[in-house]
Amino acid sequence: MTKLILTTALLALTAGGAFAQQTVRMGTEGAYPPYNFINDAGEVDGFEREVGDELCKRAELTCEWVTTDWDSIIPNLQSGNYDTIIAGMSITEERDKVLDFTQNYFPPAVSAYAALTADADVKSGVVSAQVGTIQAAHVAESGATVLEFATPDESVAAVRNGEADAVFADKDYLVPIVDESNGEFSWAGEDVQLGGGIGIGMRESDTELRAKFDAAIQTMKDDGTLNTLITKWFGPEAQTF
Template structure:
């Protein structure tokens, strides 16, 4: 989260107005099922399909840009793309730096994983840097260890570098299932955040309005819920 506040200074470098014919959408490409690189080497996932649908609803021509998580907000503010769709939860701290559309996922749950059901969730906890998960752990009294990606945070719990890892339950579920019993959930899922939304520069009210309207239309006609249940099959919260 500290990086998010520091990123505010980059806002002065942004052009301040959205005037491109093509809207550039940024994602991380490393957080399935929200966004990832598929076997064909292409960006894929819930947010890729949703972003394309939103652009169609809004009559926009859109392209995708892959960007590392820890610089995704600074590069938005610097004008290197126009919007972020990267599993980014809407938080008060982020809202001080950038703007958001309405949420396109309901508030979800997060969870701890480790190699033992008795692992200490108040010990050393691994989380991805500058996420609601790292912020939650920092406030919990546990010892936070941050990593550039969620995969690296989970790996830290696997190899003993951390007692547990903390991330979105939806992200962790297939990892635990594929671990052959090496990883297990610890405790009950924890609801945090206000849902995931599209992040934009504060100055781009016109683009925010177009995307907001498109999200609202997809909520109203049920097509957003269809995408949520397609990509998050285990009884996900819907609208």
């Protein structure tokens, strides 16, 4: 009997240890600074890398980072190539039909137009955007002609080479491009707020994992850590919780 009790206790401790060390594969694009990018060491970096690592620490999970192209990021999640999407993905009704989202870890983002001239035609001209984004969907419904590209860099390049009159993207992504362009780029049109904020996307069946991340996000909101990271990566004027 004593041997049985000791064996049961050992199994319980082993199971508890395994649960605490559960590995979660965090899927991201690695091409959308300052949300996520690949640094000089070849590692995932940026706001979402810091947020994701802190969330995993608080949820007692081990994180592994996986990069993938944006246009296949949802199919690869559903195929089991990773367990979460943490890639600047805004919460929308359309995406919520195929994914589950945590509560947002970033407020509803402001999107903006950048062009070579401030009077660029963003209402009926040609506007570039990254494929599969809420920005591309907005342009398609705005009356302008949307020109979609696989990466955000390509959507910016389309303006430089004359394929598009303007690019429409998260303003946080465009700010350094406009600021560091030496006058090449200007803001055009009006800013637009889209989506319900940025959340972690995951498979609908992973309810327990979603609950863990939801709880961890809430603690980061409650103690101010999330606002600190937002300000660090997006500046003191960034919208916070």
